[in-house]
Amino acid sequence: MLSKLKTETKKGGHCTKKLLTKWKSSDLNLKLGGAKRKLENQIGIEKKRRKICEIECAKKKDVIKKLERQNKQIAKKLVNKTKRQLRKQGSKKYAKRHIKYMKKNLAETANATVSLLQSLDLKVTTLCLADKFGNKVELKCDSDIQKQNKITVEKALYLKDTLCISDRSYKQLSKNCNQLPRLKNVRKCSEEINSMFSIYTFDDMIGAWEPLNNKITFLIDQISKDKCDDPIPNHIGIKISGDGTRIGKRIHCVNITFRVIYGNYLSDEQILAMVRKPEKYKFLCKIFNPIVANLINTITINNNNIPLKYYLGADMKFLNEMMGMGACSSKYSCLWCKCPSNERYIHTKIWSMTDTTQGARTVDEITKLSSQSKTKNMSCVAPPILPFISVSNVIPDPLHLFLRISDQLVLQLIQILRHKDNVGKNVKVVDMSKCKNISAFEHFINSLSIPWSFYTTKESNQIQFRDFTGPEHIKIQKNINFDTLISWHPKCDCIKWLWEEFTNIISLMKTDGVDPQVVDTRARDWVCNYSKTFQAKDVTPYMHVFMNHLSQSLTLHGQINNFSQQAMEKLNDKITSLFFRSSNHRNTEAFVQVMQKQNRISYLNKLCKDDIKFYVNCKRCGQVGHNRRTCQQNQL
Known part of the structure; x- marks a missing residue:
């Protein structure tokens, strides 16, 4: 065969191919080794045996499945028979689940009867209960033990959110304490409260926001129901504020909030937006555009249309950015007037925040000057973000x-x-x-x-x-x-007078019914003595506002303590703690979780603040209401 293959390969062409196809088609008994031939025969026999075993195993599996079904049916029948026999014997041999169900029904009926008798001015001393088998139980109802108020779901959720208790730890607490509601009920309550608020996210920024209209209507409805006995005010104030803060060391965040001023009542600080951006004009424009869209100017309370007045209050940096002004280090840094930086120390010159003849600014003027060059714009860099708020309604903090x-x-x-x-x-x-x-x-x-x-x-x-x-x-x-x-x-007495007089003016500003003219004269004298004691260039923009615009804001708005940023600064601390203790730290999702939790706390605060109170004990003096850092007692 090898010789034939060699001759055909020498011929070339298709000769070798034809020879190979001929050999493949014909039955040729090649001379293989005896051991190899035996092994091939054994492999064929083993394959046949394996197929027979697989068929038999499949048949046996079907039989086993049928037997298992029959065993299950027999076991069910036996269990049903034993249950019927146990039920005939008495209630002591019921299943545990059925015993719990019976106890729950008995407790509900007992509570219903006790509440009914109490409504009729009847005291319950003993309760005698009997089931269908005739088993009787007598319960003694003392006056102290009669009302064992179980903690409601709202109170449990308020405690869980304020103390940042995780689901896992609350589950263990509820198992060991019968007065706490179950975790599934608390979760259901939190989902219901979250559905009351509509939170949206930004497309091109990491953050979340809520529309101002929805929050205003929701909050004023709650306040009007609580203050239904009080007279309806002539107008309702809405103070919008914001502040830039750091969550940790690397996350720069801007928080936008608002408060409702309903007569003499001041609501808590309500969060509107949280954005992971620095405190700059271009980012604040993007934040406020969806929040302030389609803003309402009136609201109906008891068929009366009440106008809404919008105010803006924050620190100088945030206010300048919102009004399109330059930095506080610029020449015309004051957003209320056109006072240059080299004339801040002059206490005899009056700069007004309403009279344009005395250098007062307006919103239209700021928008016009923002389009001019740097030498002529008087530090007006851009138009105001909220043009519906006048300059007189921008209040210093x-x-x-x-x-x-x-x-x-x-x-x-x-x-x-x-x-x-x-x-x-x-x-x-x-x-x-x-x-x-x-x-x-x-x-x-x-x-x-x-x-x-x-x-x-x-x-x-x-x-x-x-x-x-x-x-x-x-x-x-x-x-x-x-x-x-x-x-x-040599100027020790002057410096001492400056410190004492400043504290006196601040305390005078906080009193009700203060005369703004008295505050104006004392503030001007203070700035005059400050510039003489130190240097004229040391008079800062805040001192200019303290001398010129503090008394004017008191005459326009009365008491300005309602516009303080103290609640906003406290909210910044809360948000940072909630971010690290109650969120998953995943960008936008974390901001949504923080806003939802803060909304739940502010909503439940009115319902639970009378029953649940958190006390802080000072470690130095032992009194309640302050801590070691805010303690006013001198260290001995």
Whole structure:
């Protein structure tokens, strides 16, 4: 065969192919080895045996399935017979599930009968219950034990949300405490409350928002029902505010809120939007466009159309961005008037926020000037975001007025102490023990139990310090002693008068029925003495507002404590804690979860605030209502 194959391959063409096809078609008995032939025969026999076994196994499986079905049917019949026999014997041998069902029905009937008898001014002493088998049970109803109020689902949800209790831990608590409702009922209640509020997301930004119209109507309806006995006010105020904050170290967030001023009643701070963007004009435009769309101007209460007045209140940075103004460091930084930065210290000149002849701005004027060049626009960079709010309804924040001016007073005092110790701005300090005056001030602050100290940076080794909070400023102003700190300074009495007079003006501003003219004269005298004690360039934009526009806002709006940003700052702290403790940290989804939780807390606060109260005990004085940092007692 090999010789034939060689000859055909030498011929070429299709000869070899024809020979191979001929061999394949013909039955040729090739001479293979004996062992190989035997193995091939055995493989064929084993394949036939395997097929026979598979067929038999399939038949046996069918038989086993039939037998299992028959066994199940027999077991069901036996169980039903035993159940019938047990039911005939008595209720003690019922199933556990059926016993729970019977107990629940008995408890419901007992509660219904007790409530019915109590409505008829009848006291229940004993209850005698009997089932269909004749088993009797007597229950004693004492006056103290008669009303065991179980915690409602709303109260449980309010506690769960405010304390940030997870579902897993609440489930374990509800199993061990019978007074707590089950987790499925609490979840159902939270879903029902979430359905009351419509939360949307942005397409090109990470964040969530709610329409202002829906929130206003929902909140005013609740307030009008609670205040149905009070007279309806002539108008209802809506204060819109916002602030930029940091959630952690890397997440820059803008929170938009509003409050309802219903006569003398002031609602809680309600959240409108949360966006992961910095506090800039172009982002604020995108945030407010859907929120303020189709805004209502009137609302009906008891068939009376009540007008709505919109206000804007925040810190200076946010207000300038909202009104299209430049930064606070620009030449014409004031959004109420056209006062230049080099004339802020002049206390004799009057700058008005309503009279255009005395430099007052208007919304139309800001929009016109924003289209002009930088030399002519007077720091009007863009048109206002909310043009329906007039400049007179933009109210300065009393909280930031107090904080920023207090910061300047502390800063001037520290500069005096540094100058005495020969420590300038660019001086690198290694040993702080050599700076006696600075260390004396640090010791004074620490004696008030305020965690504060000077520190040096690793890069430049220059002295730096943090700003004080509001309670810390109040504590410092009450306990500071200039005779021990700067008795050697020639202007010690003037600095002491500035500190005392500033606290007096702030307390006078907070009193009801204050005369704005008195506040105006005292504020002007204060700024005049400040510019003489220090320098004219040290008069900040907040001091200009304190001197010119604080008394004018008091005459226009009365008490301006309703427009304070204290609730907004507290809400920022709540939102950061809710973000880390009650969300999945996944961008937009996390913001939606935080807004839903904050809406639930604000909704349930009215229902549960009388029954559930959270107390804070001070570790220093032991009193209730404040903590160690806000305690006003001096450390001994």
